[in-house]
Amino acid sequence: MTRHLSSFGIRLLVIAVLLAIWQLWTKSSGSIYFLPPFTILADMRTQWFDGPVSHLWLTSDAIGNVLPSLGRLLVGWAAASLAGIALGLAIGRVRLFAELAEPIVHFGRAVPAPTLVPVFLVLLSIGTPMEVATIAFGVIWPVLLNTIDGARAVHPGHLETATAFRLGPVQRLTSVILPSAAPKILAGVRLALSLAMVMMIISEFIGSTDGIGREVLTAESNFQVSVLWGVAVLLGLLGVLLNLAFGLLEHQVLKWQRTAA
Secondary structure (H helix, E strand, C coil): CHHHHHHHHHHHHHHHHHHHHHHHHHHHHCCCCCCCHHHHHHHHHHHHCCCCHHHCCCCHHHHHHHHHHHHHHHHHHHHHHHHHHHHHHHHHHCHHHHHHHHHHHHHHHHCCHHHHHHHHHHHHCCCHHHHHHHHHHHHHHHHHHHHHHHHHCCCHHHHHHHHHCCCCHHHHHHHHHHHHHHHHHHHHHHHHHHHHHHHHHHHCCCCCCCCHHHHHHHHHHCCCHHHHHHHHHHHHHHHHHHHHHHHHHHHHHCHHHHHHC
16 A cells, blocks of 8 residues: 555656646747646636536536547547447457458558548538547457457357356356456457547548547647647646546456455
């Protein structure tokens, strides 16, 4: 416990030192492109976190842009994760399906997701469905590939034990294959969460009526340097919070492995 607190204190000290260096350097340089961190944080508070208590201190700008972006990110990531796990298990365990589907998988993963944004725009028009589809297509691949690898790496002894106990296909899947493949699956899902934030911004660059990506384009066209820095900091904070939340979930899901070890 003491060691964890000491490590946490060291990390806070490093962050404080870096912020101090950033503050002093930007103040002395006087550059209009590199703003002091406290100026950026003050502008962020005014723009997004200066609302009424009834709205959890969120301003109308945050409610109208940050929350929709976060919703699209989570929906696209969840859809890609579910589809990637289902397809990955099928490809990893069914040889005929693997022979048919793997060439398509390798072709699809080689296509840069941003190049398909105009395609989704034509098929789904401007709006949330297009943005969610772009996010889902861009992030499904690490989940799919890790699930395939995890499903194929199940220990043969575990499968033989399942056969000896005459477990049915559903029991074999839920009691043997999924638990064995869970670490690799969750690693892919975690990577997909990071990619989802990138794809969220890209999907909102084209024809979006709201969202963080649209805020970036508006700030760029109006030369609002403080807003651009604020968006970068906000995305970093969102990434840290989402990663921490997923880490807690992963810790609970894989608790049985630590107990077994």
